[in-house]
Amino acid sequence: MSYSDLMAFQRETEALAQVAGRLGWDQETMMARGSADQRSEESAALEGVLHARRTDPRIADWLATASAATEVEAAQLRHIRREYDRAVKIPARLAQELARLTSLSQGIWADARARNHVAHFLPTLSQVIALKREEAAALAQGTNADAYDALLDDYEPGATAEWIGGVFGRMRPRLVALREKVLGATAPEPLRGEFPAEAQMRIARDLASAFGYDWTRGRLDLAVHPFSSGSGNDVRITTRVQEADPFNCFYSTIHEVGHAAYEQNIDQAYLLTPLGRGVSMGVHESQSRSYENQLGRSRAFTGWLFRRMQAEGLALNLGDEGAFYAAVNRVQPGFIRTEADEVHYNLHIMMRFDLERALIAGDLLPTDLEAAWNDRFLADFGVAVDRPSHGMLQDVHWSVGLFGYFPTYSLGNVYAGCLTRAMRADLPDLDVALASGDTSPATGWLRDRLQRHGGLREPRATVEHACGFAPDEGPLLDYLEAKFGDLYRL
Incomplete structure (x- = not known):
């Protein structure tokens, strides 16, 4: 008993x-x-x-x-x-x-x-x-x-700062080298214009549906900082709208659907038990980041999104699907982590990882955080922070005590790189489906290989079981170099 x-x-x-x-x-x-x-x-x-x-x-x-x-x-x-x-x-x-x-x-x-x-x-x-x-x-x-x-163990059981620091140390040189090559090349034209909030939200709902969000067990609302909440049969998502930047809304929505789909797709036999939730935030991020980036920002899927925006009657300054794909994936230094391109994103996380470790160790006082942030950002990105909302005040995490959470974003990218390599090997015709807005081959693969198992295995074992090999940073870096090397003709 x-x-x-x-x-x-x-x-x-x-x-x-x-x-x-x-x-x-x-x-x-x-x-x-x-x-x-x-x-x-x-x-x-x-x-x-x-x-x-x-x-x-x-x-x-x-x-x-x-x-x-x-x-x-x-x-x-x-x-x-x-x-x-x-x-x-x-x-x-x-x-x-x-x-x-x-x-x-x-x-x-x-x-x-x-x-x-x-x-x-x-x-x-x-x-x-x-x-x-x-x-x-x-x-x-x-x-x-x-x-x-x-603290880290609360978000990524079994991980240590030493291990994560090693992963980041191996990632940084290749990321910096790729960034320098990309920024030395001709940048594609960005998307410009004003895109009404109502139209953005209609497309956001279509995107959520396209990625398999179950509306009978969830809802979409607006928030200052997009997030997903809940598990099992009540999983809610949020996004935000900026009328000059619809990609913020669209890709925030896809990202949060990745989190929500993980929770919605866990075996119902595990409902309201420890196995009935995502096993770690790194594994969670592997779902949201693969939905957002490897699928949502792919050449095939952005072609469908381009046509969907045209069908909405939105005026686009980009003349074809190729230009639109380049704009979606445009690389440029920016202040905001959640809006960062795939090349810069992990550099944002590495900075936060170092700063929050220093705060918890007592080596950095809260009163010195703004100066430390601004100095590190200038050193890492070559741009001076112009205001606090673009600096230490941009993220909600520290205000709600989520110390140890930030590195799981990059672990999620690492895991997503491994999962994508395995998925693409199993689904050689995936781009044909993505070009028609059909993500089901990919989301079904992730559901069956990873999501339905919930917390059955430890985090890294969960990824290894899904993709058939032990996860490391290599597949992610190979993917980034191939994608942006092609896009920027490096």
Whole structure:
């Protein structure tokens, strides 16, 4: 009975965690600004309930006597044991205070970002960092992990900063060399014009459908920073609209559909269990980045998108599908990570990885973060940051305590490179389908090879099982050099 009792208890905990996630979704999409203080108290109260359940002594008793009869049961027990071991190290007071503060901090960050006023955000950011350092120290106690690794493990189990730093160290020289060659070549013409919000959202909904989003179990809304929320049968996505830049809306939508499709496609037998969610953020990003880039920015699919924009009656300054493909993939230094091209994107992540490691280690003070960011950005990208919303205030992550999250974006790119190599080998005629707006051969391959398994395997084992070889950065770098070498005639 131990296993069945444990799973019944866990199912209720998972359901409550989904409710907590829905509070976060509402706060970023629908909630009135004047409700922030009350929402922070609600979030803290619910986190208190969740923490009490996650540290319930009965879990230890059930784990001590439960036995697994199948691979699935063994995986469920592995996840529950890991989460319990982490939860019992964090005091209830700290868990609730983090939930309360990060709920408030999000609104303060958004206001500071809109006003380009770093000083307005710094006191709150300092408090968040202090609590995250306290959490990291608690989690690292009794292990060989350092403080940052303890936080990283929440997003990419089994990864370490040393391992990620090695991956990044091998990636950087080839990325920088490719960037220098591309920027030395003739740049393609960019898309110009004004594209009404209503038209963008119609196309965004079509894009979501084209990539397999199940509208009976989700919805699309607007947010300052696009995100996906939920799992199982309630998975919601958001995007944003800038009338001069429709690619921002379109590719944010495709990206979030990649996250959502992973959650929607997990085996329904795993619903409201630890296996019923994505196994790590790196694996999650492998789905969103492959949907967005290797599929959505491919020559074949951008031809369909070009024709879809024409059908909407939008005036395009680009005369043909080839020029449109080049504009979608135009390489240029830019301030905003979420708008970065594929060549520059990982350099943005490497910078954030180094800065947040220094913040958690105490080697960088929050009051010095803006100067450190601006200096590093100038060194890495050759452009001076012109305002805080283009600098340290652009991302929501640190305001809500997501330290250790950023490197998983680049891990997702690495995993996506491996998955794409395997997928293309299995689907040699994929571009024929993509050219007609049909992504189902690719999304079906990802669903069957990876998404439906949820958390059954560890992160890197999940990718290896899907593509048939151990993941490394080589396939991603080969893909980038081939794609942009062709596009820029290098």
